[in-house]
Amino acid sequence: EAGVVQSPRYKIIEKKQPVAFWCNPISGHNTLYWYLQNLGQGPELLIRYENEEAVDDSQLPKDRFSAERLKGVDSTLKIQPAELGDSAVYLCASSFNENTEAFFGQGTRLTVV
Amino acid sequence: QQQVKQSPQSLIVQKGGISIINCAYENTAFDYFPWYQQFPGKGPALLIAIRPDVSEKKEGRFTISFNKSAKQFSLHIMDSQPGDSATYFCAASSLGAQKLVFGQGTRLTINP
Numbered sequence: 001e002a003g004v005v006q007s008p009r010y011k012i013i014e015k016k017q018p019v020a021f022w023c024n025p026i027s028g029h030n031t032l033y034w035y036l037q038n039l040g041q042g043p044e045l046l047i048r049y050e051n052e053e054a055v056d057d058s059q060l061p062k063d064r065f066s067a068e069r070l071k072g073v074d075s076t077l078k079i080q081p082a083e084l085g086d087s088a089v090y091l092c093a094s095s096f097n098e099n100t101e102a103f104f105g106q107g108t109r110l111t112v113v
Numbered sequence: 114q115q116q117v118k119q120s121p122q123s124l125i126v127q128k129g130g131i132s133i134i135n136c137a138y139e140n141t142a143f144d145y146f147p148w149y150q151q152f153p154g155k156g157p158a159l160l161i162a163i164r165p166d167v168s169e170k171k172e173g174r175f176t177i178s179f180n181k182s183a184k185q186f187s188l189h190i191m192d193s194q195p196g197d198s199a200t201y202f203c204a205a206s207s208l209g210a211q212k213l214v215f216g217q218g219t220r221l222t223i224n225p
Binding site (some may be wrong): 004040041042043044045048056091093101103104105106107109 | 202217
């Protein structure tokens with residue numbers, strides 16, 4: 001069974017440019033999470049979806065970050081415009097429901113220069 | 114607000130030794146305590162998890178000890194192997210995996 005798939009694996013952009021990350025969760029998983037992991041730190045939740053509904057986006061900086069999960073499967077996280085401080089690893093995770101374990105993808109490492 | 118504190122930041126253990134990583138939490142509503150293992154360039158992978166109705170859970174060489182009154186839990190790796198070298202994160206959440214709050218991580222190195 002395929003795990004959580006994220007792309008791209010690496011992305012380098014100039015500040016003020018837009019960037020998007022894509023996540024394909026494990027088949028059948030209704031809950032999808034986006035986490036931010038700064039270097040040397042634990043992941044921090046940005047947003048959680050139950051199917052296509054964003055049920056917890058309290059930690060998402062909405063002035064520049066946006067996310068969507070059309071049809072309740074794949075998800076896209078966007079930053080526009082990117083800032084130097086956005087350099088980090090962006091992790092996607094999924095679970096069967098909100099009460100089962102979460103499986104993480106390999107992440108997208110973003111470098112803003 | 115830092116809700117899960119993890120120590121030590123880094124740990125070096127000899128092959129065959131016992132690795133111990135500790136975590137403390139503040140939110141008494143937490144009822145799910147997983148440990149994740151992360152290798153460089155990879156996402157965190159669930160290693161073992163415990164709920165507060167038991168004080169200990171063992172899976173192979175990995176054991177979680179849980180002290181509800183002290184609001185602390187720890188990971189013990191018995192017979193540590195070089196392949197265990199990785200960063201370990203404790204985490205906590207309420208209502209299952211809804212919103213995991215992670216500790217800062219421990220970089221474990223097992224010397225051969």
